[in-house]
Amino acid sequence: NLSEKLDKAFHILKGHGKITEVNVAETLKEVRRALLDADVNFKIAKDFTTKVKDKAIGQNVLTTLQPGQLLVKLVKDELTELMGGEATGINLSGHPAVILMSGLQGSGKTTFSGKLANYLKTKKGKKPLLVACDIYRPAAINQLHVVGNQIGVDVYSEPENKNAVQIALNAIQHAKSNGFNVVIVDTAGRLAIDEEMMNEIANVHAAIKPQETLFVVDSMTGQDAVNTAKAFNDRLNFDGVILTKLDGDTRGGAAISIKSVVDKPIKFIGTGEKMEAIDVFYPSRMAERILGMGDVISLVERAQEQYNEEEARKIQKKIAKNEFGFDDFLAQIQQIKKMGNMKDLVGMIPGAGKALKDVEIEDDAFKHVEAIIHSMTPKERSKPSILDMKRKTRIAKGSGRKIEEVNQLLKQFDQMSKMMKMMQGPGGKNMMKMMGG
Ligand code: GDP
Numbered sequence: 186n187l188s189e190k191l192d193k194a195f196h197i198l199k200g201h202g203k204i205t206e207v208n209v210a211e212t213l214k215e216v217r218r219a220l221l222d223a224d225v226n227f228k229i230a231k232d233f234t235t236k237v238k239d240k241a242i243g244q245n246v247l248t249t250l251q252p253g254q255l256l257v258k259l260v261k262d263e264l265t266e267l268m269g270g271e272a273t274g275i276n277l278s279g280h281p282a283v284i285l286m287s288g289l290q291g292s293g294k295t296t297f298s299g300k301l302a303n304y305l306k307t308k309k310g311k312k313p314l315l316v317a318c319d320i321y322r323p324a325a326i327n328q329l330h331v332v333g334n335q336i337g338v339d340v341y342s343e344p345e346n347k348n349a350v351q352i353a354l355n356a357i358q359h360a361k362s363n364g365f366n367v368v369i370v371d372t373a374g375r376l377a378i379d380e381e382m383m384n385e386i387a388n389v390h391a392a393i394k395p396q397e398t399l400f401v402v403d404s405m406t407g408q409d410a411v412n413t414a415k416a417f418n419d420r421l422n423f424d425g426v427i428l429t430k431l432d433g434d435t436r437g438g439a440a441i442s443i444k445s446v447v448d449k450p451i452k453f454i455g456t457g458e459k460m461e462a463i464d465v466f467y468p469s470r471m472a473e474r475i476l477g478m479g480d481v482i483s484l485v486e487r488a489q490e491q492y493n494e495e496e497a498r499k500i501q502k503k504i505a506k507n508e509f510g511f512d513d514f515l516a517q518i519q520q521i522k523k524m525g526n527m528k529d530l531v532g533m534i535p536g537a538g539k540a541l542k543d544v545e546i547e548d549d550a551f552k553h554v555e556a557i558i559h560s561m562t563p564k565e566r567s568k569p570s571i572l573d574m575k576r577k578t579r580i581a582k583g584s585g586r587k588i589e590e591v592n593q594l595l596k597q598f599d600q601m602s603k604m605m606k607m608m609q610g611p612g613g614k615n616m617m618k619m620m621g622g
Pocket residue numbers: 288289290291292293294295296297374429430431432454455456457458462
Protein backbone atom coordinates (compact mmCIF):
# COMPACT_ATOMS: atom_id res chain seq x y z
CA ASN A 186 0.00 0.00 0.00
CA LEU A 187 0.92 3.65 -0.13
CA SER A 188 2.42 3.75 3.35
CA GLU A 189 4.82 0.95 2.56
CA LYS A 190 5.74 2.54 -0.74
CA LEU A 191 6.56 5.81 0.97
CA ASP A 192 8.53 3.96 3.62
CA LYS A 193 10.59 2.56 0.82
CA ALA A 194 10.95 6.04 -0.61
CA PHE A 195 12.35 7.38 2.62
CA HIS A 196 14.57 4.36 2.88
CA ILE A 197 16.81 6.09 0.38
CA LEU A 198 17.71 8.58 3.06
CA LYS A 199 19.02 5.78 5.23
CA GLY A 200 22.22 4.95 3.47
CA HIS A 201 23.32 8.54 3.20
CA GLY A 202 22.92 10.03 6.59
CA LYS A 203 23.40 13.49 5.27
CA ILE A 204 20.87 14.48 2.66
CA THR A 205 22.14 15.80 -0.61
CA GLU A 206 20.31 17.51 -3.42
CA VAL A 207 20.57 14.30 -5.37
CA ASN A 208 18.78 12.19 -2.83
CA VAL A 209 16.10 14.82 -2.20
CA ALA A 210 15.29 14.49 -5.90
CA GLU A 211 15.52 10.70 -5.69
CA THR A 212 13.30 10.56 -2.66
CA LEU A 213 10.67 12.74 -4.26
CA LYS A 214 10.77 10.60 -7.38
CA GLU A 215 9.97 7.62 -5.16
CA VAL A 216 7.21 9.59 -3.47
CA ARG A 217 5.73 10.31 -6.89
CA ARG A 218 5.97 6.67 -7.91
CA ALA A 219 4.23 5.69 -4.68
CA LEU A 220 1.41 8.12 -5.34
CA LEU A 221 1.00 6.82 -8.88
CA ASP A 222 0.91 3.24 -7.64
CA ALA A 223 -1.84 4.24 -5.25
CA ASP A 224 -3.91 5.46 -8.21
CA VAL A 225 -3.28 9.11 -7.72
CA ASN A 226 -3.75 10.93 -11.01
CA PHE A 227 -0.46 11.50 -12.87
CA LYS A 228 -0.72 15.26 -13.05
CA ILE A 229 -1.64 15.55 -9.36
CA ALA A 230 1.33 13.41 -8.34
CA LYS A 231 3.68 15.42 -10.53
CA ASP A 232 2.42 18.78 -9.27
CA PHE A 233 2.69 17.48 -5.74
CA THR A 234 6.35 16.53 -5.90
CA THR A 235 7.26 19.70 -7.79
CA LYS A 236 5.65 21.76 -5.06
CA VAL A 237 7.46 19.88 -2.29
CA LYS A 238 10.76 20.22 -4.11
CA ASP A 239 10.31 23.97 -4.57
CA LYS A 240 9.51 24.33 -0.90
CA ALA A 241 12.47 22.19 0.10
CA ILE A 242 14.76 24.43 -1.92
CA GLY A 243 13.03 27.58 -0.69
CA GLN A 244 13.51 26.57 2.93
CA ASN A 245 17.10 25.51 2.40
CA VAL A 246 16.34 22.04 3.68
CA LEU A 247 19.83 20.84 2.91
CA THR A 248 21.53 23.31 5.21
CA THR A 249 19.40 22.56 8.27
CA LEU A 250 20.43 20.33 11.14
CA GLN A 251 17.81 17.68 10.45
CA PRO A 252 17.01 17.85 6.74
CA GLY A 253 15.31 14.45 6.70
CA GLN A 254 12.78 15.43 9.31
CA LEU A 255 12.10 18.72 7.60
CA LEU A 256 11.52 16.94 4.30
CA VAL A 257 9.13 14.51 5.96
CA LYS A 258 7.27 17.44 7.47
CA LEU A 259 7.06 19.18 4.10
CA VAL A 260 5.65 16.07 2.45
CA LYS A 261 3.14 15.65 5.26
CA ASP A 262 2.02 19.28 5.23
CA GLU A 263 1.64 19.24 1.46
CA LEU A 264 -0.39 16.01 1.55
CA THR A 265 -2.61 17.53 4.25
CA GLU A 266 -3.17 20.59 2.09
CA LEU A 267 -3.92 18.41 -0.91
CA MET A 268 -6.68 16.65 1.01
CA GLY A 269 -8.34 19.87 2.10
CA GLY A 270 -6.36 21.20 5.05
CA GLU A 271 -9.02 21.40 7.77
CA ALA A 272 -11.83 19.03 8.75
CA THR A 273 -15.21 20.09 7.36
CA GLY A 274 -18.51 19.52 9.16
CA ILE A 275 -21.93 18.93 7.67
CA ASN A 276 -24.70 21.49 7.40
CA LEU A 277 -27.65 20.67 9.64
CA SER A 278 -29.41 24.03 9.42
CA GLY A 279 -32.75 23.03 7.81
CA HIS A 280 -36.05 22.19 9.53
CA PRO A 281 -35.59 19.35 9.03
CA ALA A 282 -32.05 19.23 7.66
CA VAL A 283 -32.20 17.04 4.55
CA ILE A 284 -29.22 14.88 3.59
CA LEU A 285 -29.15 13.06 0.24
CA MET A 286 -26.87 10.08 -0.39
CA SER A 287 -25.48 9.44 -3.85
CA GLY A 288 -23.03 6.95 -5.28
CA LEU A 289 -22.69 3.64 -7.10
CA GLN A 290 -24.22 0.38 -5.92
CA GLY A 291 -22.08 -1.27 -3.29
CA SER A 292 -20.24 1.94 -2.41
CA GLY A 293 -21.73 1.82 1.08
CA LYS A 294 -24.62 4.31 0.93
CA THR A 295 -27.06 2.27 2.98
CA THR A 296 -24.45 1.34 5.57
CA PHE A 297 -23.25 4.93 5.82
CA SER A 298 -26.81 6.26 6.10
CA GLY A 299 -27.15 4.11 9.20
CA LYS A 300 -23.78 5.17 10.58
CA LEU A 301 -24.54 8.85 10.08
CA ALA A 302 -27.99 8.53 11.67
CA ASN A 303 -26.42 6.78 14.64
CA TYR A 304 -23.67 9.41 14.88
CA LEU A 305 -26.13 12.33 14.76
CA LYS A 306 -28.39 10.65 17.30
CA THR A 307 -25.75 9.65 19.86
CA LYS A 308 -23.14 12.42 19.37
CA LYS A 309 -25.25 15.41 18.32
CA GLY A 310 -28.54 14.72 20.10
CA LYS A 311 -30.53 14.74 16.85
CA LYS A 312 -33.70 12.87 15.98
CA PRO A 313 -32.98 11.46 12.51
CA LEU A 314 -35.31 9.73 10.05
CA LEU A 315 -33.95 7.27 7.47
CA VAL A 316 -35.74 7.18 4.10
CA ALA A 317 -35.67 4.23 1.70
CA CYS A 318 -35.57 5.56 -1.86
CA ASP A 319 -33.88 2.52 -3.37
CA ILE A 320 -37.12 1.40 -4.95
CA TYR A 321 -35.85 -1.24 -7.34
CA ARG A 322 -34.78 -3.95 -4.98
CA PRO A 323 -37.13 -5.03 -2.17
CA ALA A 324 -34.03 -6.31 -0.37
CA ALA A 325 -32.67 -2.76 -0.28
CA ILE A 326 -35.69 -1.46 1.64
CA ASN A 327 -35.36 -4.39 3.99
CA GLN A 328 -31.67 -3.70 4.53
CA LEU A 329 -32.40 -0.15 5.65
CA HIS A 330 -35.06 -1.40 8.10
CA VAL A 331 -32.54 -3.83 9.58
CA VAL A 332 -30.03 -1.00 10.00
CA GLY A 333 -32.68 1.28 11.54
CA ASN A 334 -33.68 -1.42 14.03
CA GLN A 335 -30.07 -1.93 15.01
CA ILE A 336 -29.55 1.70 15.97
CA GLY A 337 -33.07 2.56 17.12
CA VAL A 338 -33.81 5.03 14.34
CA ASP A 339 -37.14 5.18 12.43
CA VAL A 340 -37.19 4.22 8.76
CA TYR A 341 -39.67 5.67 6.27
CA SER A 342 -40.55 3.51 3.27
CA GLU A 343 -43.38 2.98 0.75
CA PRO A 344 -42.78 -0.51 -0.67
CA GLU A 345 -45.59 -0.19 -3.26
CA ASN A 346 -44.57 3.25 -4.55
CA LYS A 347 -42.28 3.33 -7.58
CA ASN A 348 -41.69 7.08 -7.61
CA ALA A 349 -38.54 8.03 -5.72
CA VAL A 350 -39.27 11.78 -5.86
CA GLN A 351 -42.69 11.30 -4.30
CA ILE A 352 -41.39 9.02 -1.55
CA ALA A 353 -38.69 11.55 -0.63
CA LEU A 354 -41.19 14.45 -0.50
CA ASN A 355 -43.66 12.38 1.56
CA ALA A 356 -40.86 11.45 3.95
CA ILE A 357 -39.94 15.08 4.57
CA GLN A 358 -43.60 15.86 5.24
CA HIS A 359 -43.70 12.91 7.66
CA ALA A 360 -40.57 14.23 9.40
CA LYS A 361 -42.04 17.72 9.80
CA SER A 362 -45.24 16.47 11.43
CA ASN A 363 -43.46 13.95 13.67
CA GLY A 364 -40.61 16.02 15.11
CA PHE A 365 -37.67 14.56 13.17
CA ASN A 366 -34.98 17.21 12.68
CA VAL A 367 -32.71 15.35 10.23
CA VAL A 368 -33.84 13.37 7.18
CA ILE A 369 -31.33 11.02 5.56
CA VAL A 370 -32.39 9.88 2.07
CA ASP A 371 -30.80 6.62 0.91
CA THR A 372 -31.00 6.17 -2.84
CA ALA A 373 -30.53 3.50 -5.50
CA GLY A 374 -27.21 2.99 -7.21
CA ARG A 375 -26.13 1.11 -10.32
CA LEU A 376 -22.96 -0.85 -10.83
CA ALA A 377 -21.83 1.78 -13.33
CA ILE A 378 -22.96 5.26 -14.22
CA ASP A 379 -26.03 5.29 -16.44
CA GLU A 380 -28.42 8.00 -17.55
CA GLU A 381 -31.53 6.56 -15.93
CA MET A 382 -29.94 6.49 -12.51
CA MET A 383 -28.45 9.95 -12.94
CA ASN A 384 -31.78 11.38 -14.02
CA GLU A 385 -33.56 9.85 -11.08
CA ILE A 386 -31.19 11.15 -8.44
CA ALA A 387 -31.04 14.55 -10.18
CA ASN A 388 -34.85 14.71 -10.01
CA VAL A 389 -34.89 13.78 -6.32
CA HIS A 390 -32.17 16.37 -5.72
CA ALA A 391 -34.13 19.12 -7.49
CA ALA A 392 -37.35 18.28 -5.66
CA ILE A 393 -36.13 18.03 -2.07
CA LYS A 394 -33.32 20.65 -2.22
CA PRO A 395 -31.10 18.96 0.38
CA GLN A 396 -28.82 20.93 2.73
CA GLU A 397 -26.20 18.29 2.12
CA THR A 398 -25.72 16.08 -0.89
CA LEU A 399 -23.06 13.52 -0.09
CA PHE A 400 -21.21 11.40 -2.59
CA VAL A 401 -20.32 8.00 -1.16
CA VAL A 402 -17.34 6.21 -2.67
CA ASP A 403 -15.55 2.94 -2.01
CA SER A 404 -11.93 3.94 -1.38
CA MET A 405 -10.71 0.63 -2.80
CA THR A 406 -11.83 1.50 -6.32
CA GLY A 407 -8.80 3.69 -7.01
CA GLN A 408 -8.68 5.74 -10.18
CA ASP A 409 -12.26 4.76 -11.09
CA ALA A 410 -13.43 6.55 -7.97
CA VAL A 411 -12.22 9.82 -9.46
CA ASN A 412 -14.17 9.35 -12.70
CA THR A 413 -17.32 8.42 -10.82
CA ALA A 414 -16.92 11.40 -8.50
CA LYS A 415 -16.59 13.71 -11.49
CA ALA A 416 -19.72 12.30 -13.19
CA PHE A 417 -21.84 12.68 -10.03
CA ASN A 418 -20.47 16.14 -9.31
CA ASP A 419 -21.27 17.34 -12.84
CA ARG A 420 -24.91 16.41 -12.29
CA LEU A 421 -25.46 17.11 -8.59
CA ASN A 422 -22.75 19.60 -7.61
CA PHE A 423 -22.54 17.69 -4.34
CA ASP A 424 -21.33 19.18 -1.04
CA GLY A 425 -19.01 16.53 0.29
CA VAL A 426 -17.46 13.12 -0.13
CA ILE A 427 -17.71 10.04 2.09
CA LEU A 428 -14.82 7.59 1.77
CA THR A 429 -15.89 4.11 2.80
CA LYS A 430 -13.96 0.89 3.42
CA LEU A 431 -10.86 2.64 4.67
CA ASP A 432 -10.33 -0.28 7.05
CA GLY A 433 -7.85 -2.96 6.22
CA ASP A 434 -5.25 -2.62 3.51
CA THR A 435 -6.78 0.20 1.53
CA ARG A 436 -5.07 2.54 -0.85
CA GLY A 437 -5.09 6.17 0.14
CA GLY A 438 -5.00 7.36 -3.44
CA ALA A 439 -8.69 8.06 -3.79
CA ALA A 440 -8.65 10.56 -0.93
CA ILE A 441 -5.84 12.49 -2.56
CA SER A 442 -7.25 12.51 -6.09
CA ILE A 443 -10.94 13.15 -5.47
CA LYS A 444 -10.35 16.35 -3.55
CA SER A 445 -8.10 17.66 -6.30
CA VAL A 446 -10.45 16.75 -9.15
CA VAL A 447 -13.86 17.84 -7.81
CA ASP A 448 -12.60 20.30 -5.19
CA LYS A 449 -15.13 19.13 -2.60
CA PRO A 450 -14.18 18.27 0.97
CA ILE A 451 -14.08 14.72 2.26
CA LYS A 452 -16.31 14.86 5.32
CA PHE A 453 -16.45 11.39 6.85
CA ILE A 454 -14.75 8.04 6.47
CA GLY A 455 -16.13 4.55 6.98
CA THR A 456 -13.74 2.13 8.60
CA GLY A 457 -15.74 -1.06 8.99
CA GLU A 458 -19.12 -2.73 8.66
CA LYS A 459 -20.32 -1.92 12.19
CA MET A 460 -22.51 1.10 12.84
CA GLU A 461 -19.81 2.67 15.03
CA ALA A 462 -17.19 2.52 12.29
CA ILE A 463 -17.50 6.17 11.23
CA ASP A 464 -14.98 8.98 11.69
CA VAL A 465 -14.79 12.65 10.86
CA PHE A 466 -12.19 13.06 8.11
CA TYR A 467 -9.09 14.91 9.31
CA PRO A 468 -6.69 15.66 6.42
CA SER A 469 -3.62 15.79 8.68
CA ARG A 470 -4.41 12.41 10.27
CA MET A 471 -4.93 10.92 6.84
CA ALA A 472 -1.58 12.31 5.70
CA GLU A 473 0.07 10.79 8.79
CA ARG A 474 -1.63 7.50 8.06
CA ILE A 475 -0.51 7.55 4.44
CA LEU A 476 3.04 8.38 5.41
CA GLY A 477 3.14 6.06 8.42
CA MET A 478 4.88 8.83 10.31
CA GLY A 479 6.35 6.72 13.08
CA ASP A 480 8.29 4.54 10.64
CA VAL A 481 9.51 7.44 8.57
CA ILE A 482 10.86 9.18 11.62
CA SER A 483 12.74 6.14 12.81
CA LEU A 484 14.32 5.85 9.37
CA VAL A 485 15.50 9.41 9.53
CA GLU A 486 16.88 8.84 13.01
CA ARG A 487 18.80 5.84 11.82
CA ALA A 488 20.22 7.92 9.00
CA GLN A 489 21.50 10.33 11.61
CA GLU A 490 23.06 7.46 13.54
CA GLN A 491 24.90 6.27 10.49
CA TYR A 492 26.43 9.69 10.12
CA ASN A 493 27.77 9.45 13.64
CA GLU A 494 29.32 6.08 12.97
CA GLU A 495 31.33 7.60 10.19
CA GLU A 496 32.55 10.29 12.54
CA ALA A 497 33.42 7.62 15.05
CA ARG A 498 35.57 5.82 12.52
CA LYS A 499 37.60 8.98 11.96
CA ILE A 500 38.10 9.31 15.66
CA GLN A 501 39.24 5.72 15.99
CA LYS A 502 42.00 6.46 13.55
CA LYS A 503 43.11 9.38 15.69
CA ILE A 504 43.10 7.20 18.77
CA ALA A 505 45.23 4.62 17.04
CA LYS A 506 47.73 7.33 16.18
CA ASN A 507 47.58 8.81 19.67
CA GLU A 508 46.14 12.02 18.31
CA PHE A 509 42.89 12.11 20.22
CA GLY A 510 42.74 15.28 22.29
CA PHE A 511 40.34 17.56 24.07
CA ASP A 512 39.34 19.25 20.82
CA ASP A 513 38.01 15.93 19.56
CA PHE A 514 36.36 15.42 22.90
CA LEU A 515 34.67 18.79 22.53
CA ALA A 516 33.52 17.91 18.99
CA GLN A 517 32.02 14.69 20.36
CA ILE A 518 30.11 16.62 22.98
CA GLN A 519 28.71 18.94 20.32
CA GLN A 520 27.66 15.90 18.32
CA ILE A 521 25.86 14.36 21.26
CA LYS A 522 24.14 17.63 21.97
CA LYS A 523 23.04 17.88 18.37
CA MET A 524 21.58 14.40 18.40
CA GLY A 525 20.17 14.78 21.83
CA ASN A 526 17.83 17.56 20.91
CA MET A 527 15.24 15.40 22.60
CA LYS A 528 12.45 17.92 22.61
CA ASP A 529 12.50 18.20 18.82
CA LEU A 530 12.61 14.46 18.32
CA VAL A 531 9.84 13.79 20.81
CA GLY A 532 7.76 16.55 19.28
CA MET A 533 7.65 14.73 15.97
CA ILE A 534 6.12 11.57 17.39
CA PRO A 535 2.38 11.91 16.78
CA GLY A 536 0.65 12.48 20.11
CA ALA A 537 3.75 12.38 22.27
CA GLY A 538 4.76 16.00 21.82
CA LYS A 539 1.82 17.34 23.76
CA ALA A 540 2.06 14.78 26.54
CA LEU A 541 5.72 15.58 27.19
CA LYS A 542 5.39 19.32 26.75
CA ASP A 543 6.08 20.13 30.40
CA VAL A 544 8.75 17.54 31.06
CA GLU A 545 12.11 19.19 31.59
CA ILE A 546 14.74 17.78 29.27
CA GLU A 547 18.23 18.67 30.43
CA ASP A 548 20.47 19.89 27.68
CA ASP A 549 23.31 21.55 29.59
CA ALA A 550 24.68 18.38 31.16
CA PHE A 551 28.05 19.12 29.59
CA LYS A 552 28.19 22.79 30.50
CA HIS A 553 30.94 22.50 33.14
CA VAL A 554 33.05 20.12 31.12
CA GLU A 555 32.89 22.45 28.15
CA ALA A 556 33.86 25.44 30.29
CA ILE A 557 36.97 23.65 31.52
CA ILE A 558 38.04 22.60 28.02
CA HIS A 559 37.47 26.09 26.69
CA SER A 560 39.90 27.41 29.27
CA MET A 561 42.70 25.25 27.93
CA THR A 562 45.15 26.48 25.31
CA PRO A 563 45.17 24.64 21.95
CA LYS A 564 48.45 23.04 22.89
CA GLU A 565 47.02 21.78 26.18
CA ARG A 566 44.01 20.37 24.37
CA SER A 567 46.00 18.34 21.89
CA LYS A 568 48.62 17.24 24.43
CA PRO A 569 46.92 16.91 27.83
CA SER A 570 50.07 15.30 29.31
CA ILE A 571 51.66 18.76 29.71
CA LEU A 572 49.04 19.82 32.25
CA ASP A 573 50.94 20.48 35.50
CA MET A 574 49.65 22.00 38.75
CA LYS A 575 50.27 25.55 37.55
CA ARG A 576 48.32 25.07 34.32
CA LYS A 577 45.49 23.27 36.12
CA THR A 578 45.13 26.11 38.61
CA ARG A 579 44.94 28.61 35.75
CA ILE A 580 42.28 26.52 33.97
CA ALA A 581 40.21 26.16 37.14
CA LYS A 582 40.27 29.91 37.68
CA GLY A 583 39.47 30.65 34.03
CA SER A 584 36.49 28.32 33.92
CA GLY A 585 35.19 29.12 37.38
CA ARG A 586 35.35 25.46 38.40
CA LYS A 587 37.15 23.81 41.29
CA ILE A 588 40.59 22.30 40.77
CA GLU A 589 39.12 18.92 41.80
CA GLU A 590 36.75 19.11 38.88
CA VAL A 591 39.59 19.78 36.49
CA ASN A 592 41.46 16.81 37.91
CA GLN A 593 38.40 14.62 37.65
CA LEU A 594 37.91 15.53 33.98
CA LEU A 595 41.56 14.80 33.22
CA LYS A 596 41.33 11.46 34.97
CA GLN A 597 38.18 10.55 33.06
CA PHE A 598 39.73 11.63 29.80
CA ASP A 599 42.83 9.59 30.51
CA GLN A 600 40.84 6.47 31.36
CA MET A 601 38.68 6.95 28.34
CA SER A 602 41.62 7.31 25.97
CA LYS A 603 43.17 4.14 27.35
CA MET A 604 39.97 2.19 27.05
CA MET A 605 39.26 3.42 23.57
CA LYS A 606 42.71 2.41 22.49
CA MET A 607 42.23 -1.01 24.01
CA MET A 608 38.87 -1.57 22.42
CA GLN A 609 39.45 -0.32 18.91
CA GLY A 610 35.93 -1.65 18.44
CA PRO A 611 32.89 0.00 17.01
CA GLY A 612 33.36 3.49 18.32
CA GLY A 613 30.44 5.88 18.37
CA LYS A 614 27.93 4.55 20.78
CA ASN A 615 30.26 3.02 23.33
CA MET A 616 32.37 6.10 23.43
CA MET A 617 29.36 8.24 24.07
CA LYS A 618 28.26 5.98 26.88
CA MET A 619 31.63 6.32 28.53
CA MET A 620 31.56 10.04 28.25
CA GLY A 621 28.07 10.21 29.63
CA GLY A 622 29.11 8.07 32.63
P1 GDP B 1 -24.87 0.55 -1.16
O1 GDP B 1 -25.21 -0.36 -2.28
O2 GDP B 1 -24.18 1.79 -1.64
O3 GDP B 1 -26.03 0.89 -0.31
O4 GDP B 1 -23.80 -0.21 -0.26
P2 GDP B 1 -24.01 -0.97 1.13
O5 GDP B 1 -24.21 0.00 2.23
O6 GDP B 1 -25.07 -2.01 0.97
O7 GDP B 1 -22.58 -1.62 1.33
C1 GDP B 1 -22.06 -2.61 0.45
C2 GDP B 1 -21.15 -3.55 1.24
O8 GDP B 1 -20.05 -2.85 1.74
C3 GDP B 1 -21.85 -4.15 2.44
O9 GDP B 1 -21.46 -5.50 2.55
C4 GDP B 1 -21.30 -3.35 3.62
O10 GDP B 1 -21.29 -4.12 4.79
C5 GDP B 1 -19.92 -3.03 3.14
N1 GDP B 1 -19.40 -1.78 3.74
C6 GDP B 1 -19.95 -0.55 3.73
N2 GDP B 1 -19.15 0.35 4.33
C7 GDP B 1 -18.05 -0.33 4.74
C8 GDP B 1 -16.83 0.03 5.45
O11 GDP B 1 -16.56 1.20 5.80
N3 GDP B 1 -15.93 -0.97 5.67
C9 GDP B 1 -16.18 -2.25 5.27
N4 GDP B 1 -15.23 -3.16 5.54
N5 GDP B 1 -17.28 -2.62 4.63
C10 GDP B 1 -18.22 -1.69 4.36
